[in-house]
Structures are given as C-alpha cells and as structure tokens.
Amino acid sequence: MKQSIKIISYGAGNIASVKNALGRLGIDAGLAYSPAELETADKIIFPGVGHAKPAMENLKKAGLDTAIREFKRPVLGICLGMQLMAASSEEGNMEGLGLFPGTIKRFSGSIKVPHMGWNSIREFRGPLFRGVEPGSHAYFVHSYYLPRADITAATCEYGTIFSAAAWRDNFFGLQFHPEKSGATGNLILKNFIEI
Amino acid sequence: MLTKRIIPCLDIKNGRTVKGVSFVNLQDAGDPVELAARYSGQGADELCLLDITATLEGRSTFIKVVEEVASAVSIPFTVGGGISSESQVEVLLSSGADKVSVNTSAISDPGLVTRLSRAFGNQCVVVAIDARFTEGEWQVVSHAGTRTTGLLAEDWAREVCDRGAGEILLTSFTADGSRKGFSNDITSAISNRLPIPVIASGGAGTPAHFYDVFTKGGADAALAAGIFHYGVVSIEEVKSYLKERGIAVRA
Numbered sequence: 001m002k003q004s005i006k007i008i009s010y011g012a013g014n015i016a017s018v019k020n021a022l023g024r025l026g027i028d029a030g031l032a033y034s035p036a037e038l039e040t041a042d043k044i045i046f047p048g049v050g051h052a053k054p055a056m057e058n059l060k061k062a063g064l065d066t067a068i069r070e071f072k073r074p075v076l077g078i079c080l081g082m083q084l085m086a087a088s089s090e091e092g093n094m095e096g097l098g099l100f101p102g103t104i105k106r107f108s109g110s111i112k113v114p115h116m117g118w119n120s121i122r123e124f125r126g127p128l129f130r131g132v133e134p135g136s137h138a139y140f141v142h143s144y145y146l147p148r149a150d151i152t153a154a155t156c157e158y159g160t161i162f163s164a165a166a167w168r169d170n171f172f173g174l175q176f177h178p179e180k181s182g183a184t185g186n187l188i189l190k191n192f193i194e195i
Numbered sequence: 196m197l198t199k200r201i202i203p204c205l206d207i208k209n210g211r212t213v214k215g216v217s218f219v220n221l222q223d224a225g226d227p228v229e230l231a232a233r234y235s236g237q238g239a240d241e242l243c244l245l246d247i248t249a250t251l252e253g254r255s256t257f258i259k260v261v262e263e264v265a266s267a268v269s270i271p272f273t274v275g276g277g278i279s280s281e282s283q284v285e286v287l288l289s290s291g292a293d294k295v296s297v298n299t300s301a302i303s304d305p306g307l308v309t310r311l312s313r314a315f316g317n318q319c320v321v322v323a324i325d326a327r328f329t330e331g332e333w334q335v336v337s338h339a340g341t342r343t344t345g346l347l348a349e350d351w352a353r354e355v356c357d358r359g360a361g362e363i364l365l366t367s368f369t370a371d372g373s374r375k376g377f378s379n380d381i382t383s384a385i386s387n388r389l390p391i392p393v394i395a396s397g398g399a400g401t402p403a404h405f406y407d408v409f410t411k412g413g414a415d416a417a418l419a420a421g422i423f424h425y426g427v428v429s430i431e432e433v434k435s436y437l438k439e440r441g442i443a444v445r446a
Contacts, residue, residue, distance in 0.1 A: 014293070020266045049318060050315060112391055112392055113391070114317065117197055117200050117416070137198060141318045180293065182269050
C-alpha cells in the first residue's frame with residue numbers, strides 16, 4: 001500500500017521544494033495545516049526557513065506543536081524544522097519542542113554567517129544515511145546550529161563541529177536541505193521513505 | 196569543508212533562454228528547464244535564472260519556468276530581474292525558487308532589502324551589485340550599467356549587508372564579457388571585509404580565472420554565463436582544475 005507522507009505547512013516552510021523532491025521519488029505528499037490532517041499520516045516532514053520565533057508561534061497557534069510531539073511514526077525536521085525540535089534556541093531566546101536535548105546556538109567567530117553552500121557530512125548514525133558515502137556534500141543555509149551531542153546522527157564542520165543531523169526514537173532532524181542536495185539528498189529522502 | 200560554488204547563469208526572455216547555447220545533444224537549447232537540468236547534471240552547485248523580459252506577459256511565463264525548473268532540479272537556484280516588492284518575492288519563493296536577487300530596485304528603495312530579509316529571512320535575499328571601475332573608483336551602476344548611482348561599491352555592499360542581505364552577487368561591468376578574468380581586487384575588498392558570502396561575476400574565461408577569484412579575490416562562489424553556454428569551458432573542467440590545486444569543490 002502506498003504510504004501517506006504529510007508536509008507540515010505553517011507559513012515558514014520551503015514547501016514547494018520538499019514536495020517537488022518527494023515527487024521526483026514517486027511520492028505525492030499532501031500538506032497538513034492542522035493536527036487533524038496528521039492523524040492518517042504514516043510520516044511527517046516538518047520543513048522550515050526564516051526566523052525561529054514567528055515559526056514557533058505559528059506552530060502553536062495551529063496546535064501543531066503538540067501534534068508533532070505526540071506523533072508516534074517517523075517525523076523528519078528539515079533546517080529550521082530540526083532546530084525547532086530542540087529543547088531551546090538562542091534565536092529569539094525561546095523554548096522548542098524538546099524532542100532533541102540541547103540548545104540551538106548562533107555561529108560565531110571569524111566565519112561568514114549564514115553558513116551557505118555545500119559542505120561535507122560524516123560520522124553517520126541511523127537509517128537515514130544508509131548507503132551515503134562519508135564526506136558526501138549536502139546543501140546548507142543557516143545561521144544557527146545544534147551542537148554535537150549523543151543524539152547527533154551526522155556531523156559537519158564550519159568553525160565548529162556541529163550536528164548536521166539528529167536522531168532520537170522516531171524523530172529525525174536534518175540541518176541541511178536534502179531536497180536541494182542533489183543525488184545525496186535524494187538518497188537520504190529515499191531512506192526516510194523506506195523506514 | 197565548505198566548498199566553493201560554481202554557478203551558471205541563464206538569461207531568460209519570454210520563457211526562453213537567450214544567448215546562443217552550443218551544447219550538443221540538447222533537444223532544445225532555448226528551453227531553460229532542459230538547460231538547467233543539464234547544468235545540474237554537470238555539477239553546477241546552484242543556478243541563477245535572470246528574467247530579462249520587460250512585459251507583464253513575459254513575467255507570468257517566467258513564473259512558469261521557475262515552477263518547472265524547481266520540479267526538475269534538486270539543487271538550489273536564485274531568481275532575479277525586475278523584483279521590487281514583497282508580493283513578487285512571495286510568488287517566486289512559493290513557485291520553488293530558493294533565493295531572490297534584487298538590484299536596481301534596492302538602490303532606489305534600500306528599505307526593500309530590510310523588508311525582504313525580515314519577511315522571508317536573510318538566507319533568501321541576494322543583493323546584486325553591478326560595479327564599474329571609473330576615475331579610480333569602483334562605482335555602482337544601475338539599469339544594466341547604463342546609469343551611474345553615485346554609490347561606491349564597497350559602501351553599498353556594507354549597507355545592504357547591514358540591512359540584512361544574506362549574500363552579495365558582485366558583477367564587474369569592467370570585466371564582464373572580456374573573458375580576461377574576474378575583478379579580483381574589488382571582489383576581495385568586499386568579500387574579505389564583510390561577514391556574508393560573495394558571488395563574483397563577470398570576466399570568466401578559463402579555469403584559472405576561477406582559481407584566482409577564489410584565492411586572490413576571496414570569493415565564496417563564482418558565476419558565469421557565456422563560457423558555459425558556448426562550451427568554451429565546462430563546469431567539470433573548472434572543478435577538476437580547482438580540485439587539483441587544492442580548492443574544495445563538490446564532486
């Protein structure tokens with residue numbers, strides 16, 4: 001039976017890109033604007049770009065914060081989506097969904113911010129990286145990051161070594177954009193589909 | 196390690212790519228979607244689609260091109276040309292573009308950069324700066340180089356950075372079309388002083404020019420159009436040249 005993947009639409013997402021990428025893999029993903037629309041979903045993708053604070057407010061207004069937290073099947077947060085899944089964030093000094101322990105920090109030092117472009121990822125853990133070569137390149141665009149911790153599922157280096165991916169139970173997060181990361185990104189999305 | 200990006204630029208008029216494209220095996224060289232897919236397959240790190248249409252009708256055709264490119268390629272792309280409002284940006288981003296670039300409209304209305312970065316996040320706001328070396332200074336020009344603005348490139352770059360630009364696309368009108376190399380001096384003056392990425396544009400003719408703009412110019416990315424379209428040099432050739440000389444590029 002074909003699975004149902006829902007992309008959460010809350011006014012802070014690169015929805016079209018994610019939907020297109022899944023389409024290239026043969027999945028016609030629907031959009032979910034409310035918790036009710038998530039009930040029948042087999043999997044959720046939680047994208048996000050822009051600022052953390054208004055994104056979190058939109059999520060709460062729609063009741064989607066609780067719905068994501070209580071979802072029992074695989075959830076994939078992308079970019080800001082992954083960052084909102086952490087316990088807290090320095091951006092807007094706010095609490096997140098608490099699915100990944102740790103605080104989202106801003107890049108500092110003499111590096112350019114945002115971290116923009118293709119960077120190599122390695123130290124993989126978990127099903128999303130099955131078949132991915134360590135050192136493969138993924139496309140990043142972000143100014144904040146989740147520091148390396150136990151839940152880290154891939155690392156990347158930019159001034160510091162940070163979490164390019166996180167994984168705990170049914171919750172997955174990718175700091176880079178798999179939907180914009182060429183063949184490597186397609187493989188990672190395919191792995192998510194096949195979990 | 197963060198790699199240096201190579202970005203081909205497609206000029207699009209009424210939904211068709213302009214400038215002769217001499218690729219063999221392309222069924223339709225004027226089809227931007229096929230060309231975008233081709234460049235993506237050759238290892239382009241990003242794409243830039245520039246709408247050079249003047250008519251309203253052409254604009255809606257451009258949106259369709261953006262949608263089709265977005266569904267065909269899995270690399271990021273920036274769109275630009277005649278963008279002057281938040282509502283235009285909203286349509287382009289929801290059509291699948293990853294970033295937008297603003298140029299002349301930012302000069303006449305600098306607050307546009309601030310508003311776009313607040314509304315959509317600085318990661319998708321690229322400010323294109325066209326500069327020409329005149330009377331011993333790098334001056335900002337507008338309207339495709341036909342007008343002077345009274346701004347100096349370094350000052351304007353700093354201002355748009357302070358206003359929330361996520362990236363600068365710096366085109367040297369002094370070097371553009373010459374194929375004699377990028378303008379490394381002004382690229383370096385801006386890229387090494389500002390905390391945001393700089394894409395250098397104008398003057399690419401050989402793989403060595405890309406090496407120079409990344410080493411001497413301190414650019415984070417380099418954009419070219421003609422040399423790729425006419426097959427003077429391929430993206431693969433540029434990347435293997437860079438890789439052999441120790442510049443990090445995406446395989």
